[in-house]
Amino acid sequence: MDKIAAPRGTADLIPPESARWQDLEARLRVVARRFGYGEIRTPLFESTELFVRGVGETTDIVEKEMYTFEDKGGRRMTLRPEWTAPVVRAVLEHNLLANGPQRLYYLGPIFRYERPQAGRYRQSHQFGVECFGFEGPEADVEVISLASDVIGSCGLEVTLSINSIGDEVCRPRYREALFAHFAPHKDALSPDSQRRLERNPLRILDSKAPQDRALVESAPTMLDVLCEPCAAHFARVRHLLDAIGVAYVVDPRIVRGLDYYTRTVFEFQSSDLGAQATVCAGGRYDGLIAALGGPPTPGVGFALGIERFLMIVERRGSAAALPQAGIAVITLGAAARERVVPLVAALRRSSDGVPVTIDYNDAKIAAQFKRAERANARVALILGDDELASQTIVVRDLVTRVQDTLEARGDDAAIAERVLAWYRALGPANGAAA
RNA sequence: GUGAUCGUAGCUCAGCUGGUUAGAGCGUCGCACUGUGGAUGCGAAGGUCGCGGGUUCAAAUCUCGUCGGUCACCCCA
Numbered sequence: 001m002d003k004i005a006a007p008r009g010t011a012d013l014i015p016p017e018s019a020r021w022q023d024l025e026a027r028l029r030v031v032a033r034r035f036g037y038g039e040i041r042t043p044l045f046e047s048t049e050l051f052v053r054g055v056g057e058t059t060d061i062v063e064k065e066m067y068t069f070e071d072k073g074g075r076r077m078t079l080r081p082e083w084t085a086p087v088v089r090a091v092l093e094h095n096l097l098a099n100g101p102q103r104l105y106y107l108g109p110i111f112r113y114e115r116p117q118a119g120r121y122r123q124s125h126q127f128g129v130e131c132f133g134f135e136g137p138e139a140d141v142e143v144i145s146l147a148s149d150v151i152g153s154c155g156l157e158v159t160l161s162i163n164s165i166g167d168e169v170c171r172p173r174y175r176e177a178l179f180a181h182f183a184p185h186k187d188a189l190s191p192d193s194q195r196r197l198e199r200n201p202l203r204i205l206d207s208k209a210p211q212d213r214a215l216v217e218s219a220p221t222m223l224d225v226l227c228e229p230c231a232a233h234f235a236r237v238r239h240l241l242d243a244i245g246v247a248y249v250v251d252p253r254i255v256r257g258l259d260y261y262t263r264t265v266f267e268f269q270s271s272d273l274g275a276q277a278t279v280c281a282g283g284r285y286d287g288l289i290a291a292l293g294g295p296p297t298p299g300v301g302f303a304l305g306i307e308r309f310l311m312i313v314e315r316r317g318s319a320a321a322l323p324q325a326g327i328a329v330i331t332l333g334a335a336a337r338e339r340v341v342p343l344v345a346a347l348r349r350s351s352d353g354v355p356v357t358i359d360y361n362d363a364k365i366a367a368q369f370k371r372a373e374r375a376n377a378r379v380a381l382i383l384g385d386d387e388l389a390s391q392t393i394v395v396r397d398l399v400t401r402v403q404d405t406l407e408a409r410g411d412d413a414a415i416a417e418r419v420l421a422w423y424r425a426l427g428p429a430n431g432a433a434a
Numbered sequence: 435g436u437g438a439u440c441g442u443a444g445c446u447c448a449g450c451u452g453g454u455u456a457g458a459g460c461g462u463c464g465c466a467c468u469g470u471g472g473a474u475g476c477g478a479a480g481g482u483c484g485c486g487g488g489u490u491c492a493a494a495u496c497u498c499g500u501c502g503g504u505c506a507c508c509c510c511a
Contacts, residue, residue, distance in 0.1 A: 005484095005501090115507095116503080208507080275506065276510075367463085
């Protein structure tokens, strides 16, 4: 029988890598809470219709990347390819906007049927926030600031680019201006851009084809065409970013792929990600909620790719080594192994998060020490015939190799307390542990 | 969906223009060393050479297909 492997573009998350995920997830939740965002969790699958209407019928996501299936009741379902549409659906379903503006964050998997590549998978994970109900530029800046804090708290260097893509008033004008600019030179454009010219001229702006470069350089920018309210909004966003000390560059070539964006769009990019430079991206989507049948409500948010984020952390070598922690129990002989079971139980009950591990196999002491080391334990607790006879136990600091003999009379809870007190007295493992 | 490149032990890889029992380092396990861990020496376990077909007296090696990894395009986090 053939071995079954994880599906293409998916990955198992196993120790010690899973610990890094947990660490990042904890940081993300802390920052979100600090900004007053509450967590929302939505189903892994939704009606296909939600994404068709919410993301845009002609987007790549809807046209070719969705995992869609029919359930046994004949309903068309799709594995969540992005979070914003489901979040808006849930917000409307529970009528949250009746209570005024809402701040929500999410953290979990998305699914897109794409060819795997650096920083791109069929199941990937996103953290993001959505801020509903504020029309003013302060909300744009709040959301950018939150993203910036998340990235900064991990010590990463990325560049923030911002742009405005206008609204329903000025964007159509811009499309026409772009079309007028490129159409006369259609034959000089790359084949991809010739296609984009008809479908979505904005996309030509971030073309990577060398032959498009000159024409893109000379193209009019959105910022030239912005209507008065959009221009004012964008100016305020820039002013407020300056005020809170978040560095950015204005990049008129930033275009978002999803139909629902309006006005402010932004991307955080890293040079460590190959072709997938964007680690976090978002913007304002003032028309989306109404488009999904809700009351006209402004919104702004972003999504951050967990895999890409962690990839930068690793390539920058800023991944902190896991500290040596925990107690590894070493027993010698059947009598000790039996005696130690209730003692380990007592240790775990009162260990308050200190991991207590034990190897039940009858290995030599040297081998058990090696395993304790591999498990990254800080302290070894040794129990053999000698200790049983003298009613003691030996504790040894695996970092300094200093050891001690402790009294082991009385009940197990008291012995466990003695061991844990000895453990805690060592303090955190110092640099030598790393 | 398009293109390039790679799949040999748990990991990293060697294996020349096809030639018989497929190797190394690291790791694992054992012994030297009845109870003290990053050392040394000796030894052992571990492989349907991704999978399937073809060419050949003979295929890890050539060929076709397929699956998977990696990278790029499209597009996106």
